Amino acid sequence: MSLTPQESEYLEKKIGRTPNPLEFQIVAAEWSEHCSYKSSKKHLKILPKEGKRVISGPGYDSGVLDVGDGYVVTVHIESHNHPSAVEPYGGAATGVGGVIRDILSAGTRPIAILDGLRFGNIEKDNHARWLFKNSVRGIADYGNCLGIPTVGGEIEFDKCFTNYALVDVAAIGFGKKENLIRNRAEKGDYVVLIGGSTGRDGIGGSQFASDKLEAENRSAVQIPDPFIEKLVIEAILEARNQKCIKAMKDLGGGGLSCAISETADALGVGIDLDLSLVHKREQNMLPSELMVSESQERMLVITDLKKLATLKNICEKFRVPYSVIGRVHEDKMMEVKLNKNTVAKLPSHVVANAPLLDRPSIKPKYLSALQKVKKPVQSVDLSETLLKMLSNPNIASKHWVYTQYDHEVGIRTVVKPGGDGASLRLDNGKFLSVKIDGNSKHCYINPREGVIGCFDEACRNVICTGAKPIGMVDHLQFGNPEDPEIFWTFKESVQAITDYAKYFEIPCVGGKVSLYNETDEGPIKPTPIIGVLGLNEGKPLIPKKIETGDLLIIVGITKDELGGSEYYEYIHGLTGGKCPTVDMKTSKKIQDAVLELIHQDTVKIAHDCSKGGLAIGISKLCITNETGCTVSVEKIPAEKLQLDELLFSETHSRFLLVISTKDEKKVMSFLEKKVMPHASIGNFSGKNIIFKEKSKIVTSVRVDKAQEKWLNSLEALVTHG
Amino acid sequence: MKVAVIVFPGSNCDRDMHHVLTDVFHLDSQLVWHTDELPKNIDAIVLPGGFSYGDRLRAGVIAAHSPVIKDVKKMAERGMPVLGVCNGFQILVESGLLPGALLKNTSLNFMCKWTEIIVKNNKTPFTNKFKLDQRIPIAIANGEGRYYADDVTLKSLKKNNQIVFTYAEDVNGASLGIAGICNKAGNVVGMMPHPERSAEQIINPKNAKPASLIFESLLSTLGVMA
Numbered sequence: 001m002s003l004t005p006q007e008s009e010y011l012e013k014k015i016g017r018t019p020n021p022l023e024f025q026i027v028a029a030e031w032s033e034h035c036s037y038k039s040s041k042k043h044l045k046i047l048p049k050e051g052k053r054v055i056s057g058p059g060y061d062s063g064v065l066d067v068g069d070g071y072v073v074t075v076h077i078e079s080h081n082h083p084s085a086v087e088p089y090g091g092a093a094t095g096v097g098g099v100i101r102d103i104l105s106a107g108t109r110p111i112a113i114l115d116g117l118r119f120g121n122i123e124k125d126n127h128a129r130w131l132f133k134n135s136v137r138g139i140a141d142y143g144n145c146l147g148i149p150t151v152g153g154e155i156e157f158d159k160c161f162t163n164y165a166l167v168d169v170a171a172i173g174f175g176k177k178e179n180l181i182r183n184r185a186e187k188g189d190y191v192v193l194i195g196g197s198t199g200r201d202g203i204g205g206s207q208f209a210s211d212k213l214e215a216e217n218r219s220a221v222q223i224p225d226p227f228i229e230k231l232v233i234e235a236i237l238e239a240r241n242q243k244c245i246k247a248m249k250d251l252g253g254g255g256l257s258c259a260i261s262e263t264a265d266a267l268g269v270g271i272d273l274d275l276s277l278v279h280k281r282e283q284n285m286l287p288s289e290l291m292v293s294e295s296q297e298r299m300l301v302i303t304d305l306k307k308l309a310t311l312k313n314i315c316e317k318f319r320v321p322y323s324v325i326g327r328v329h330e331d332k333m334m335e336v337k338l339n340k341n342t343v344a345k346l347p348s349h350v351v352a353n354a355p356l357l358d359r360p361s362i363k364p365k366y367l368s369a370l371q372k373v374k375k376p377v378q379s380v381d382l383s384e385t386l387l388k389m390l391s392n393p394n395i396a397s398k399h400w401v402y403t404q405y406d407h408e409v410g411i412r413t414v415v416k417p418g419g420d421g422a423s424l425r426l427d428n429g430k431f432l433s434v435k436i437d438g439n440s441k442h443c444y445i446n447p448r449e450g451v452i453g454c455f456d457e458a459c460r461n462v463i464c465t466g467a468k469p470i471g472m473v474d475h476l477q478f479g480n481p482e483d484p485e486i487f488w489t490f491k492e493s494v495q496a497i498t499d500y501a502k503y504f505e506i507p508c509v510g511g512k513v514s515l516y517n518e519t520d521e522g523p524i525k526p527t528p529i530i531g532v533l534g535l536n537e538g539k540p541l542i543p544k545k546i547e548t549g550d551l552l553i554i555v556g557i558t559k560d561e562l563g564g565s566e567y568y569e570y571i572h573g574l575t576g577g578k579c580p581t582v583d584m585k586t587s588k589k590i591q592d593a594v595l596e597l598i599h600q601d602t603v604k605i606a607h608d609c610s611k612g613g614l615a616i617g618i619s620k621l622c623i624t625n626e627t628g629c630t631v632s633v634e635k636i637p638a639e640k641l642q643l644d645e646l647l648f649s650e651t652h653s654r655f656l657l658v659i660s661t662k663d664e665k666k667v668m669s670f671l672e673k674k675v676m677p678h679a680s681i682g683n684f685s686g687k688n689i690i691f692k693e694k695s696k697i698v699t700s701v702r703v704d705k706a707q708e709k710w711l712n713s714l715e716a717l718v719t720h721g
Numbered sequence: 722m723k724v725a726v727i728v729f730p731g732s733n734c735d736r737d738m739h740h741v742l743t744d745v746f747h748l749d750s751q752l753v754w755h756t757d758e759l760p761k762n763i764d765a766i767v768l769p770g771g772f773s774y775g776d777r778l779r780a781g782v783i784a785a786h787s788p789v790i791k792d793v794k795k796m797a798e799r800g801m802p803v804l805g806v807c808n809g810f811q812i813l814v815e816s817g818l819l820p821g822a823l824l825k826n827t828s829l830n831f832m833c834k835w836t837e838i839i840v841k842n843n844k845t846p847f848t849n850k851f852k853l854d855q856r857i858p859i860a861i862a863n864g865e866g867r868y869y870a871d872d873v874t875l876k877s878l879k880k881n882n883q884i885v886f887t888y889a890e891d892v893n894g895a896s897l898g899i900a901g902i903c904n905k906a907g908n909v910v911g912m913m914p915h916p917e918r919s920a921e922q923i924i925n926p927k928n929a930k931p932a933s934l935i936f937e938s939l940l941s942t943l944g945v946m947a
Contacts, residue, residue: 147734226772227775227777230772231731317754318730402833403830406833408833408915408924409734414924
C-alpha cells in the first residue's frame with residue numbers, strides 16, 4: 001500500500017499539508033492502478049463513446065443504451081484476475097457479484113452474465129485444471145443463486161496463463177428509462193450503506209490487483225455471499241420503484257475510500273461519514289481497514305429525509321443489513337470520522353483523480369521475429385488432424401461449463417449458449433444479442449489486427465442471431481505497463497478498437513483496464529476482450545435442424561492467415577506467422593449482406609467461421625445436427641493455399657450459411673447482386689464429414705467419431721484428468 | 722381465478738412463473754411475500770424455483786419453516802391445488818407435504834439442460850389434460866434434484882399412484898427416475914423440471930405444447946375454459 005514519491009509530493013502540494021497515515025491509505029487505495037486508471041486513462045479518451053442510443057450520466061458504473069419504447073439496456077465488464085489466480089472459487093464468484101452491482105447501480109435489473117475464462121495448458125497442468133474447475137464452480141454457484149442466467153462466454157487455454165487466471169465477467173441489465181438513477185445529491189441528504197457487513201476480507205484488494213502476482217495474498221481476496229447479493233438486488237429495485245434512491249454506487253475496488261470519493265466528486269458535493277456507524281463483521285477494526293476493506297455485496301445509497309424511513313423499511317423487509325453512515329455537504333470534502341472525531345479530511349476531487357501518467361512505449365522486438373517463422377510441413381493425415389483439432393480444449397465443446405450455469409432463468413434466453421451469440425427477448429418485443437470474444441494468440445502476434453479480429457468476430461457472432469451491433473465494451477488485459485514494450489501493445493489495442501468502432505459506428509459504452517497481469521514466469525500475452533451488443537427488431541435466427549440435402553454456403557475469402565491459429569499452435573506447436581487481418585470495408589459489406597439475408601428468412605443457420613477455421617466450423621454444424629456433409633474444397637473462394645491452410649486458416653469476415661435447396665436461387669442471386677465472394681460449397685447428407693478436391697477425398701471423418709471427440713474431450717479432461 | 726405465487730428470500734423463478742400464469746395463461750396470479758398472509762379467495766398455490774435462503778443447510782429446509790407454510794399446509798389439506806417447482810418441490814418435501822428427499826445429482830454438479838419427462842399420473846390438477854405416458858420436452862436446472870426415498874416409501878408411492886413424472890433418460894440418478902410426485906390426495910404436486918421455462922415456443926427448443934398442458938390442466942381444474 002503505497003504511493004510513489006512523486007505521488008506523495010503531488011498529494012501534499014494539493015492539500016497543502018502532510019496527510020496523516022489514514023489519509024495516506026485512502027488515497028493509496030484510490031490511486032492504485034486498478035481504481036484510478038492512471039496509466040491508461042489518457043489513452044482511453046480516443047474511444048468513440050457517442051451514439052444515437054447512448055445515454056450517459058454522471059457517475060454511471062455501466063454503459064446505458066436506449067433500446068426504444070421507453071426501455072434501456074445496461075452493460076458492464078470487469079475482471080477478477082489476481083483474486084481468481086489465488087483463490088479461484090471466491091475470486092470468480094465475487095467477480096460476478098461486482099459487475100452485477102454495477103448494473104444495479106444504474107437502477108436496472110441484471111438479466112444476463114457472460115464470462116471469459118483463461119488458464120494455462122489444462123492438458124498438462126494440474127494446477128490450471130484446478131483453477132479452471134473452481135472458477136467455473138464459483139461463477140455457477142454465484143450466478144445460479146442470484147437467478148441471473150449465464151448465457152455465453154468464451155474459454156481459452158494457453159501456456160502464457162500458467163499459474164494465473166483471467167476471469168472476465170460481463171453483465172447486462174434491463175429496465176425502464178424513467179427508472180434510471182439520476183445521481184444527484186443535495187446538502188443534508190443521507191448516505192446509507194446497504195448490504196453485507198464490512199470485514200477484514202479484501203483488504204487492499206485494489207493494490208493487490210495493481211502489482212505482479214508474487215505472493216498468494218489470500219486475505220486480499222473477497223468472500224462471496226450470493227444470498228445477500230440477491231436480497232440486495234431485490235431491496236434496491238424495490239427502493240428504486242419507490243423512488244428512494246437519489247444516487248447510488250456499488251462498493252468495489254478500494255471499498256469505501258473509492259465509493260465515497262468518487263460519488264462526492266461525480267456529484268460535486270462533500271460527504272462526511274462516521275466509521276463507528278458502519279455495520280461490521282468483526283470487532284476492533286481499524287479506520288484504515290474499514291476504509292479499504294473490499295467486503296462484498298455492499299451498495300452506497302444517497303437518499304433524503306423524506307424517503308429515509310421507506311428505505312429502512314424496505315431493507316428490513318428483505319432483512320438486508322444497513323447503516324446510515326453519513327450526510328451530504330456542500331463543501332466538496334470527504335470527511336471521515338470515528339465516534340464524531342474527524343480522522344481524515346480530504347478534498348474529494350483530489351482523492352478521486354489520481355495524477356495521470358505518461359508511460360513510455362516502444363514496439364516490442366519480438367514481433368518482427370514472429371512474422372518470419374517458417375511454415376510447418378502439412379500434416380500427412382488430415383482426417384486424423386481434424387479429429388485431434390476437435391478434441392483440442394480450445395475448440396472442444398464447452399457444455400461441461402455452460403450446463404453448470406443456469407442459462408434459462410428469467411425466461412429470456414431465445415438463442416442459447418453453445419453456438420454463436422446468445423439472444424435474449426426484451427419486454428418491448430425486441431431481442432438483444434450478446435457475445436464476448438478474445439484471442440490472446442492472435443493479439444500476441446499482432447496486437448492491432450488481433451483485437452480488430454476479436455471485435456469483428458463478436459460482431460459476426462451477434463449478426464448470426466439476426467441482430468445489428470449497437471454498442472461494445474472492452475476489457476484490456478496486459479502485463480506490467482511500466483514495461484514500454486507491453487505498454488506499446490496496450491496503446492496499439494486501444495487505437496485499433498477505436499478505428500474499428502468508428503468505422504462500424506459502434507460506440508464504446510464501457511470498459512475496464514487490467515494491468516500487471518503477470519507472474520514470476522512473465523507477463524500474459526496481450527488479451528483484450530471485446531463484448532458486442534446487438535439489437536434485433538425482427539425475428540431472431542434460432543438455428544434450425546439441418547435436413548438431408550440442405551446446402552452449405554460460405555461468404556468471404558479464405559486467406560493464408562494461420563499465424564496464431566489453433567492448427568499452428570496445437571498441432572505444430574508453432575507460434576508466429578501472419579495472423580488474420582480484417583479489411584474493414586469488405587467486412588462491413590459482408591456483415592450487412594448476411595444480416596439482410598437472415599431477415600429475408602432464407603437462412604436456417606448462420607455460423608461464424610473463426611477458431612479452428614473452416615473445417616472446425618463445418619464439423620460443428622455436422623456434429624450438433626448429427627448429419628454428414630460433403631464439401632468440395634476447390635469451390636471455396638480462397639487465395640492459393642495448401643489443403644491444410646484452406647481447412648484451418650482462421651481468416652475473419654467469413655460466414656457459413658445453411659440453406660434449404662428451395663432457397664438456393666434466391667440466396668445465390670442476392671449474394672451475386674451484392675458482389676461479394678461466396679460459393680455453395682457442400683451439401684448435407686450421410687454419416688461422414690468429407691472434404692474432397694474434385695473427385696479425390698482429402699478428409700473423411702465419421703460424424704459420431706467427431707462428435708465423441710468434440711463433445712467429451714473437455715469433460716473427460718476435467719473429471720478424469 | 723386467483724393463483725398465489727409464494728416468494729421466499731432467494732426465490733428466483735417467481736417472476737417467471739408469474740409471467741407465464743398471467744401473460745400466457747391469463748390467470749390472476751399474485752406474488753405473495755413469505756411473511757405475508759395468503760390472500761383471501763385464492764384457488765391455487767405455486768411455490769416457485771430458486772435458492773430460498775441461499776440453499777443454506779439444505780435446499781428448501783429453512784423456507785419450509787416460513788410462516789406462510791402453515792397456511793399452505795391448511796389449504797393443501799382442504800384439497801387446494803399446490804404446485805412446487807424445483808426449489809418449490811424441495812420446500813414441499815422439507816415441510817412434509819410430500820415424502821422423500823432431494824439429494825445432490827450424481828454428477829455432483831448443477832445441471833441446466835433440456836430433457837424429456839413422461840406423465841405417469843394424469844389425474845392430478847396439473848396433469849389432467851395429458852394422456853398417460855405422454856412425453857414433455859422440459860428444462861431442468863438444479864444441483865440437488867435427485868429424488869430419493871427408501872424402498873417402503875417408493876413402494877407406497879407406486880401403490881398410491883403418487884409418481885407423476887419420470888425422466889425419459891437418467892439425468893441425475895433419481896430413485897425410479899422420478900421427476901415429480903404428488904401427495905396421496907393428488908392435489909399437491911412437486912416437480913424438479915421447470916414448466917414455466919418450457920411453455921412458450923420461443924424459448925423451448927423443442928415443442929412447447931406438452932409443457933403448456935401443465936398450466937392448461939390447472940385452468941381446467943379451476944373451471945376456466947382453455
